[in-house]
Amino acid sequence: MSFTVNTLRNVTTACQQMRDHIKTIVFRPDAHKTLDITFGPTVAAELIGRTPEALAKAEAKGRLPQPKQLPNGRRFYTLEDLTQIREALGIHVGKQPDEDAVVLAVQNFKGGVGKSTITKHLADYLALHGYRVLVIDCDPQASTTTMFDIQPETLIDDDQTLGAFLSPRSTFSNFAETIRDTPWPTIKIVPSSLGLQDAEWDLTSTLREGGQAVRESLQALRIGIASVTKDFDVILLDPPPAMGFLGLNVMAAATGLLIPVPARQLDYLSTIHFMDTIADNIEILEQNGTPVNYGFIRVVCSTFSPSKPGENDMWRIMQATYAGLLLGQPILASEEIKNATQAFRSIYESKPSASHQTYTRCRDNLDAVFGEVEQQIRQQWSSTSLTGTDAGVSVAA
Incomplete structure (x- = not known):
């Protein structure tokens, strides 16, 4: 084994041991997350x-x-x-049995925009309000998977993974078997694993075959989700940070798009390229027999610090350029969120790390943001949309 490989292996082992040590402190006594909400x-x-x-x-x-x-x-x-x-x-919050889940991708190619943190917090918010949620972690980095207390390396020898399902070389075809429980009783997850990176290469290899093989590889995730779409109210996709075949699968499977954009100039400018790339790739999907038409697209300003003049200026620019696509509330930067994620939790699972007032302000802000997203989700079901027969929660007599 070379010096470089040996060094990287040693660092990986040391980091994994430290992670497990941290978990025994955070989740003691059994080193697994339990909900004590x-x-x-x-x-x-x-x-x-x-x-x-x-x-x-x-x-x-x-x-x-x-x-x-x-x-x-x-x-x-x-x-x-x-x-x-x-x-x-008899309080029914989500969709009717004959309706499909809303499949929402939380996507931006720029790193550090809060994509995985938003996915985790939105899932917890929806579960608290009575929705059945499936989270699909499509990012080989597996940050969302880790926050739900599943370690990707434990899936190395598991044949029933998302990577195995998506890979054209695999014979595993039961998408439902990739779904795992989480500490939340109404949240399930399809975790990310190291095999997802291999699946990316396998999907890309279909380019040599062309035609039907390419169409099937682009629709693999969509087909898998279709087999469980009646079982959940909302399916959240945490995509990879680049637009390869995995990213195209996410774009093809989604029925809605939530784009996190911090109020910073570089992030704002990179999002211009992101949106252009998304449009280009949707055209590629459609040219390959995979039509895409999102029910809604929304931009959320993430990690916003109103005390910073430059960010206030960018917030006003975002309000002017994103017009009806921008959520009315930004997600405020908060040490509470940082402290919670360091403990592998969301705000909704945590106790205040500072003052109770600071914690409440952070949670109220997230509730306001996700409340807007929830309304967009409900608009996608005829039973709960403003134009449907029932604009609110259905209640038995």
């Missing part, structure tokens, strides 16, 4: 779309079980309790 009556009622009084009344009448209590007598609810309450009260 609880909600008081006010927050629980808000999440299920009721008032605290209505919740208490349903409990008093026996329609709901009595809530858990702390030693001081304060009532609280778990995430599982919220799911059971929705079922007991």
Whole structure:
């Protein structure tokens, strides 16, 4: 083994050992993430779309079980309790059984824009509000996979992976078997693995065969998702940072696009190239028999620091140039988000790392941003769109 390879292997081993050590501290005692999220009556009622009084009344009448209590007598609810309450009260949040999941790609080629962090936080937000979510990590770097407490290297000998499904050389064809559980009861994940990079090469090799082989390689992910699209409300795609065959698969599978853009000049300018590239590649997909037409495209300003004059200027420029595509709220830069991700968590899984006021401000900001995304998602289903028969949450009588 050469000096270079040996050095890189040693560094990798040392980093993996340190990562595992950090996890034993963060997730002790078993070094695995567990959800210890609880909600008081006010927050629980808000999440299920009721008032605290209505919740208490349903409990008093026996329609709901009595809530858990702390030693001081304060009532609280778990995430599982919220799911059971929705079922007991006939509260249906997502799509109807005959409708398809919204497939949303969170994409930008520029590094450091917060793509994986947004994917993780959006998934948790949607799950808190009662949606069934599937996250598909299509990035070989596997940042989103790691935040859901799955280590990519544990999948090396696993034949039932996304890489195996996408590879034209593989005989594995059951997409549903790539789906794994997460600590969240209503979030599933198709994790990334090292085999995804091999799948990229295998997909690219179909160029030599041309015609039908290329069309099949471009539609592989779309076909896989089609087999589970009735089982989820929202499917979130975390794409690779470049537009190869993996990226084209993501673009072909998505039905909506969310583009994170920090309020910085270089990021803004690079996004011009990104959007042009996306348009070019959609034309390539269509020329190869894979039509693409997104139900919505939205730009979200990420990691925004309003105290920085330069970023305020860029925010105004973004408002002027992105017009109706820009979400009304930017995602504010926050140490709370940084601290949470360092602990392999989202804000929605974490306790305040600084003052409670700072934590609340950060969470309220994310709720406002993702609330806008949620409305775009609901517009894609005829049962919940403003032009459909039911513009709100369906509730049994």
